[in-house]
Amino acid sequence: xxxxxxxxxxxxxxxxxxVSSAQEKHENGEGQHAVAAEKHGESHEEEKTGDxxxxxxxxxxxxxxxxxxxxxxxxxxxxxxxxxxxxxxxxSSARFEEGKEDYNGYRIVKEKIVPVDAAGNVDASVRAFxxxxxxNVVQMFIGxxxxxxxMLSVAKKYKAQGAQSVPTGFQNAIEPVITFVRDDVAKPNLxxxxxxxxxxxxxxxxFILINNxxxxxxxxxxxxxxxxxxxxxxxxxxxxxLISTDGHFWAHIFWPPNVPFLVKLILIPxxxxxxxxxxxxxxxxxxxxxxxxxxxILSFVSxxxxxxxxxxxxxxxxxxxxxxxxxxxxxVEILVAFIQAFIFTxxxxxxxxxxxxxxxxxxxxxxxxxxxxx
Amino acid sequence: xxxxxxxxxIIFWTLIAFVVVLLILKKFAWKPIxxxxxxxxxxxxxxxxxxxxxxxxxxxxKNENETLLAKAREERATLLKEAKxxxxxxxxxxxxxxxAEYERILTDAQAAIVQQxxxxxxxxxxxxxxxxxxxxxxxxxxxxSNKGEQxxxxxxxxxxxxxx
Numbered sequence: 001x002x003x004x005x006x007x008x009x010x011x012x013x014x015x016x017x018x019v020s021s022a023q024e025k026h027e028n029g030e031g032q033h034a035v036a037a038e039k040h041g042e043s044h045e046e047e048k049t050g051d052x053x054x055x056x057x058x059x060x061x062x063x064x065x066x067x068x069x070x071x072x073x074x075x076x077x078x079x080x081x082x083x084x085x086x087x088x089x090x091x092s093s094a095r096f097e098e099g100k101e102d103y104n105g106y107r108i109v110k111e112k113i114v115p116v117d118a119a120g121n122v123d124a125s126v127r128a129f130x131x132x133x134x135x136n137v138v139q140m141f142i143g144x145x146x147x148x149x150x151m152l153s154v155a156k157k158y159k160a161q162g163a164q165s166v167p168t169g170f171q172n173a174i175e176p177v178i179t180f181v182r183d184d185v186a187k188p189n190l191x192x193x194x195x196x197x198x199x200x201x202x203x204x205x206x207f208i209l210i211n212n213x214x215x216x217x218x219x220x221x222x223x224x225x226x227x228x229x230x231x232x233x234x235x236x237x238x239x240x241x242l243i244s245t246d247g248h249f250w251a252h253i254f255w256p257p258n259v260p261f262l263v264k265l266i267l268i269p270x271x272x273x274x275x276x277x278x279x280x281x282x283x284x285x286x287x288x289x290x291x292x293x294x295x296x297i298l299s300f301v302s303x304x305x306x307x308x309x310x311x312x313x314x315x316x317x318x319x320x321x322x323x324x325x326x327x328x329x330x331x332v333e334i335l336v337a338f339i340q341a342f343i344f345t346x347x348x349x350x351x352x353x354x355x356x357x358x359x360x361x362x363x364x365x366x367x368x369x370x371x372x373x374x
Numbered sequence: 375x376x377x378x379x380x381x382x383x384i385i386f387w388t389l390i391a392f393v394v395v396l397l398i399l400k401k402f403a404w405k406p407i408x409x410x411x412x413x414x415x416x417x418x419x420x421x422x423x424x425x426x427x428x429x430x431x432x433x434x435x436k437n438e439n440e441t442l443l444a445k446a447r448e449e450r451a452t453l454l455k456e457a458k459x460x461x462x463x464x465x466x467x468x469x470x471x472x473x474a475e476y477e478r479i480l481t482d483a484q485a486a487i488v489q490q491x492x493x494x495x496x497x498x499x500x501x502x503x504x505x506x507x508x509x510x511x512x513x514x515x516x517x518x519s520n521k522g523e524q525x526x527x528x529x530x531x532x533x534x535x536x537x538x
Contacts, residue, residue, distance in 0.1 A: 058376055059384065080383075110376075130383045137387045144395050151403040159406045163413030178407060198408065199400040207395060228380035232388040291377065 049306060053298040057222045057291050059136045060111050061093040065219060072098065079132040081106060081113060086126060093132070135221040136229065143210045143223065150174070151206070181205050185346050189353035197352060200240060204233065205345040212290060212337035216330070224340070225290035227283070234283035237348045241279070245355045278351050282344055289340050293333040300326045505535065 063075035076094035083089075086105065095103040106128070107116045115126040133141075154174050167175050181202050186194040211223040223229055253271040256264055304322045308315025509531050513524070 054377060059381060130381070131386055132383050133387075134381070134383060136384055140388065140391055144391055147395065148398060151399055151407075155403040155406045158410040161410075163410055163417050165414075174407075175411070179411065182408070182411075199404040200396065202404055203392075203396045203399050206399075207392060226381075226384060227378055228382075228384035229388050231380045232385055232392060236389075236392060 049302045053295055053302060056298055057225055057294045058111065059134045059221065059226060061096075061108065061113075061132055061134055063135055063138075063219075063221075077133050077135065077138055079106075079113065079130075081128050081130055081132070083115065083126055083128045086115070086128075136223045136226050139214060139221040140211060140223050140229070143214045144207075146214075147206055147210045177205075178202060181345060185342070185349050189346075189349040190356070191353075193356065197240070197244075197349070201345050201349055204237075204348060205341050208233070208286065208344055209338065209341035212341060213334075215290060215294070216333055216337060222291060222294050224286055225294055227287045230283040230287040233286070233344070234279040237282055237351070238276070238279040240348070241275075241351050241355060244352050249355045278347075282347055286340055286344055289336055293329070293336055296329050297326055297333065300329065509535070 062077055065073040076092045079093050080090050089104050096108045099108050102116050105115055106113050113130050115123045115128045117123040154170055157171055186198050186201055190197055214220055215222050215224055254268055256267045300322050304315055304319045307318040
């Protein structure tokens with residue numbers, strides 16, 4: 001299944017990159033398709049490539065497909081703002097007219113929505129909470145709907161057929177993954193208590209996986225490469241870890257056994273920090289991996305245009321090299337999508353497991369070397 | 375750096391979304407799926423266990439059969455042995471008996487022979503006695519008449535005895 005995805009995405013990539021380089025050739029573009037955001041790179045010739053790339057991996061209030069001259073093919077998304085002073089306001093992001101207009105007392109500045117007063121100055125007295133359906137949020141919901149549809153239909157199949165049946169269709173894709181999470185992630189780390197945590201671990205795994213995979217589709221949002229998204233997941237992990245602690249664990253933190261008194265004084269803050277560093281590492285690892293992957297792919301694609309600006313021939317000359325690199329990194333990214341989902345789940349399970357076994361040995365010895373995993 | 379600042383909206387929506395997904399999946403997906411998987415694995419494990427059990431039972435049966443066979447063979451052997459022993463004993467007994475009988479007959483025969491011999495000897499002795507007495511009588515009668523004649527007569531007599 002992974003390989004099919006890889007082939008599909010690589011083909012996509014090739015197609016889109018070809019389209020973008022072809023369009024570069026005929027500056028008077030003919031019928032344009034919804035091109036991947038790589039196309040974005042050349043639309044703002046005046047922008048720096050680095051800014052374009054960063055803009056692409058960031059969240060935004062609209063789905064931007066491509067721009068051609070002054071025509072911007074975008075899908076505006078709903079903006080939801082709650083302000084204690086002004087109440088709730090909901091409107092389409094198209095009202096901002098690409099940031100040229102203020103609407104309803106709000107102005108959009110570089111994807112940030114700020115409240116303004118009647119005179120058009122930024123109003124500092126108003127607090128505004130941006131709860132908009134941004135690109136990331138919408139795509140996360142698409143991912144969730146997909147996940148629910150797949151899992152519930154599979155679950156229905158299981159229910160209907162009972163234990164005596166042979167798995168068919170999508171069950172064959174899902175079942176090995178579920179058994180993998182159960183037998184290779186939950187059971188070894190949580191031993192006899194694994195059943196309590198298994199639904200959570202499975203949900204985390206598939207939630208991250210589906211968003212990783214959707215994020216790889218050209219032109220889509222970079223959901224798992226968003227620090228807020230990973231922050232929420234790791235905070236939930238932290239809560240789950242803390243819920244599963246016992247007196248034993250805290251005794252171990254505040255009075256590490258088998259060490260001299262002075263070392264205890266050093267170890268206590270270290271152990272305390274460790275509790276928060278572990279989920280923080282989870283957060284940064286997922287975010288950095290996914291974002292870096294996107295940035296690398298975009299960089300390779302942008303290289304064509306950078307060379308092209310210097311000399312058209314150089315742009316064409318470099319495009320096959322760039323494409324080859326892009327495809328290679330793309331396939332690696334698909335692997336990474338699975339690996340990162342696994343690592344997040346596995347380390348969460350490891351950290352939960354550590355709270356059980358504070359009885360023997362030093363926890364950090366088992367946990368710390370895995371922090372280096374990137 | 376914009377990239378490292380978590381947006382409030384996404385935190386809010388992600389939190390809600392994840393919790394909702396967790397609850398829905400936990401109840402409607404993971405529970406039935408895991409239950410079915412567990413049931414299936416239990417079934418398979420049971421099937422394997424029962425197959426193993428059947429195998430063991432078969433092996434046991436085979437063992438029992440073999441022990442039975444061995445026992446039967448042993449019994450047959452003992453029976454044969456006993457029969458042979460009985461036959462041998464019977465033959466030996468018969469031989470012994472025959473031998474004893476033979477010996478008895480032999481001893482009887484010997485005894486009879488000895489008896490007859492004795493009686494024959496007794497007869498002979500009697501006859502010899504008689505003859506001696508007769509000879510003596512005759513000798514005594516002749517002696518009275520003539521000495522030379524006596525001697526020839528005795529010779530004659532003796533020769534007669536020899537001839538007898």
